[in-house]
Amino acid sequence: MRRLMLAALLILAPAAAVAGDRYPRQDIRFGLRAAPDSFAAVAEALESRPCDPANPVGLTLALPKAWAASPDWPAFDAAVAAAREGRARLCVTTALPDGPEDEATLAYLATLSDHAGEWADALGLSLRRSELSETLQADPDRLALTLKRLTASLRGESDALILVGDIAEEDLPLLAPLYERDLRAYVEGYASEAAGPAGEPSEEVVRSLEMRHLGAPLLLHLPRVEKPIAAQLLVLASASRGVTYTDVAAGDPASVWEGLVRLRSLLSPRRA
Secondary structure, three states, rough: HHHHHHHHHHHHOOOOOOOOOOOOOOOEEEEEEEHHHHHHHHHHHHHOOOOOOOOOOEEEEEEEEHHHHHHHHHHHHHHHHHHHOOEEEEEEEOOOOOOOOOOOHHHHHHHHHHHHHEEEEEEEOOHHHHOOOOOHHHOHHOOOOOOOOHHHHOOOOOEEEEEOOOOOOHHHHHHHHHHHHHHHHHHEEEEEEEEOOOOOOOOHHHHHHHHHOOOOOOOEEEEEEEEEHHHHHHHHHHOOOOOOEEEEOOOOHHHHHHHHHHHHHHOOOOOO
């Protein structure tokens, strides 16, 4: 374990600067990914084991389409408050409740931005290719404008990083012409699902993003685990492949959170 930790620390690339000064800079960022049905369990875990504010663990609140279509704002606000009080590094990702060009979608994203508040380190937009009409996919100008409107609504008055996901290899041809239409001006980073069970990123996704948007953070969503040791190993295995920004889903959020906090305490925020 110690040898793997050392290898991870030696190869880490510098992480992108966070928006504002609410969090310390960390060369490797990792955390727990939680869906709405586990918000209460996560809140209890953070209350019993808060983070070291100088070296926090991340918490991603992942909002699926069904929740976005009928949001429970009090439950979300309680989860955000738990992250704040537990000193977790908060990321919020959301699917779209309606079509990407619908005014109701823009209104939802603006409301989400208001509720995430100043504590959010990153706000992520999960936009599936299947949600885009053929007409929209065939018109890069219209697609670029749509994405600008979506990200502007999500950003609101927040200083959080804006991430777009979940990027897969089949999405890369769709993204390519958007860089000629100022995509980098309104998107700071990306999110992607792990390509393999050991936390491997898609080499093609990583290569394309590095070529077109050098330095942009890539949040890699790691597979679901049941044991704390599995979460620790996945985080370190990803780091050994140069992935420095990850979250992991958990069958038992409390024990996995405890394992991630313990791992975080063994890793300094910055490389030696």
